[in-house]
Amino acid sequence: MTDSMTFGARLRAHRERAGKTRPVLGGLVGRSAEWVKALENGRLLPPRLPMLLRLAEVLEISDLADLTGDQSLPVASVTRAGHPDIDNVAAAMQRATAPVGEPTPVDVLRGLVDQAWTLWHRSTIERTEVAAVLPGLLADAQRSVRRLDGVARRQALVELARVYHLTQLYLAHQPCPELVWLAADRAMLAAQEADDPCAIAVAAWYYAHVYRGSNQTDAAEQVLVDAAGRIDPAADGEQLARWGQAQLGIALGHSKAGRAGKAWRAWDAAEGAGRRLGSGYAHPWLMFGPAACATYAITIETDLCRPGExxxxxxxxxxxxxxxxxxxxxxxxxxxxxxxxxxxxxxxxxxxxxxxxxxxxxxxxxxxxxxxxxxxxxxxxxxxxxxxxxxxxxxxxx
Missing domain, CATH: 1.25.40 (Serine Threonine Protein Phosphatase 5, Tetratricopeptide repeat)
Structure with missing residues (x-):
């Protein structure tokens, strides 16, 4: 970008860099392809701040100055509200060494992690509730992985991965995107070290979120395909649920990339898994099931810019x-x-x-x-x- 570039030229450059057509960009912000064209050609004045922010979010522009050429305004300063307890959780994530002390027995650790996930799903202020327990839970899980051996250590690694997933959810949309990547990466490493296919599948689901968020849809698909290949959906309900969730993640990546056919084929596979699990089924902490598939279909249609559907x-x-x-x-x-x-x-x-x-x-x-x-x-x-x-x-x- 050069200082002399008009708003329209900047918009077009960012749109093309993001690989979005005018109809797609217009649809994602609730406008037409002609509206986008008029902005790019200078026939319309730049929109007001709320629409500028939506354009910046869709085009993954971090500073509004990159789009407008005016004074700096970090997009996150308006769109991302830092949670009051973010510093405590960030400090726990950034701890370089595992805490010292006695390990927590695996069955106790699993119960503590289950309780934290229940807080996340059952509270109307889930970030506030979970932030109160995450630093201690991270310390317990890390300490246990360090001190336990054999099967118990592998089980503790699975629980550590689940704590990192919850931490990633807490950190999402906070003004520290690097910690979201760190949580996803550590969860995958823990799951792989545990050598647990079901844990790896869930880690792939959460890793795919950060890949899609950075427009790396092919990488998101690959990590999910690899993980789903490790699972036997015919073995039991738990494996079927995690396989179905992986298919749902694949569908979300294809829809974001505008690949409608592939998106709906993957969604059909996920929805079929949900139906086999039962009409009222919902995984106790992943929440995969028929209801989740139905609501993610809204996301898919919206990402594909099909407003009626x-x-x-x-x-x-x-x-x-x-x-x-x-x-x-x-x-x-x-x-x-x-x-x-x-x-x-x-x-x-x-x-x-x-x-x-x-x-x-x-x-x-x-x-x-x-x-x-x-x-x-x-x-x-x-x-x-x-x-x-x-x-x-x-x-x-x-």
Missing amino acids: AVRRADTADFRALPSHTRRAAALIEATRAHLLNRGEVAAVHLLGRALRESVDTVRHHPYARTVALELSNRPGTVGEDARDLALAIGVPG
């Missing part, structure tokens, strides 16, 4: 079938995306409000939820009034 999926999804406040809130945010893609602003505000009632922490720390609340707060009438109330509750700066 995305809204249809959103309107027929049974969000209450997800036994997790944070998963329901995340799914409702995806439904918000679908309706806004279809110009349904009233529905979008309503769904975002429902998401906030499910989990304050999920909505408050979700970049899309924050930018949408800010954007819609500028609308006239009841949409703007309700959106301003939401923005205030979320803590978005006006």
